[in-house]
Amino acid sequence: MKRLLAEGFGTAILVFVGCGSVAIGSYGAAAPLGALPIALAFGLTVTALVYALGSISGCHINPAVTLALWAAKRFQSREVAGYVAAQLAGGVIGAGLLLVILNGKLASHFDVAASGLGQNGWGAGYLGQYGVFAAFVTEFVATAIFLAIILGATSKNSIVHAAGLAIGAALTVIIVAFINVTGVSLNPARSLGPALFVGSHALSQVWLFFVAPLLAALLVGFSFRTSQ
Numbered sequence: 001m002k003r004l005l006a007e008g009f010g011t012a013i014l015v016f017v018g019c020g021s022v023a024i025g026s027y028g029a030a031a032p033l034g035a036l037p038i039a040l041a042f043g044l045t046v047t048a049l050v051y052a053l054g055s056i057s058g059c060h061i062n063p064a065v066t067l068a069l070w071a072a073k074r075f076q077s078r079e080v081a082g083y084v085a086a087q088l089a090g091g092v093i094g095a096g097l098l099l100v101i102l103n104g105k106l107a108s109h110f111d112v113a114a115s116g117l118g119q120n121g122w123g124a125g126y127l128g129q130y131g132v133f134a135a136f137v138t139e140f141v142a143t144a145i146f147l148a149i150i151l152g153a154t155s156k157n158s159i160v161h162a163a164g165l166a167i168g169a170a171l172t173v174i175i176v177a178f179i180n181v182t183g184v185s186l187n188p189a190r191s192l193g194p195a196l197f198v199g200s201h202a203l204s205q206v207w208l209f210f211v212a213p214l215l216a217a218l219l220v221g222f223s224f225r226t227s228q
Contacts, residue, residue: 003079004086006057010049011090012097014061015193018042019118020098022183028118032180039175047168054164062187063087064213068147071221087189095193112197119194119202120183120209128180132208138181139212142174146186147220155224185209 021027021041027034046061053059058075060066063084069075095117102110102117121127122135130138149170153163175184185191191209195202 003057004082006053007060007083008086008090008093010053010057010059010061011087011189012094013049014042014045014187015091015094015190016097017045018190019095019194020101022118023098023102023116028116035176035179038179039172042175043168043170043172046171047164050164050167057083061087061090061189062213063189064143064147064187064217065150067214067217068151068221068224071218072151072224074151088192091189091191091193092196093193095197098194099197113200116202117194117198118183119198120185120191121202121205122182122208123205127183130181135182136208136212138178139185139209140216142178142184143186143213143216144220146170146174147217148224151220151224182209186213188213
């Protein structure tokens, strides 16, 4: 239970701070220069959480990470469902807390459907207006790169104390490079939380941010089975 609470807490913080940089900080409206603050918000939060929660739960805070570790035989099958459920719940809680703050604006009413909550997406009207194929390739390849760095940095032969820095730096660079395509998810829990509250179009697109990262997780995880 302690590990599950850590996973839920960590994922909630990731969504709360990362998506908050978009919805409250309004850096999303300042693209492309706004990409760096958003990337740093996500990347530095992940770095901090790795060191804060790593000794408790391993700090997966992402169903794709859990699945990749399972595929690499570094995580027990009986714990996968609990971790994923905790992460998804954490993503929803983090987005919900963010919405509570945004609804506290005194000058004007906050319309979540119109203003958004830092949700991921693609197509007409979304950032660079890329198509679904480009969005899928971006999420699949970027997640594969991110997971390869995580599994490599946490392997037995790696410099383990530097893993958090490597993981956070990798996420920051990936977001800077690809934010204009999908907003960069790499994490089903990060995408689900905001989409549930925004609803409509955002919720109809959330499937891609499950399928692409989870397929990448299986590919990378099985590839690392010989690199424990």
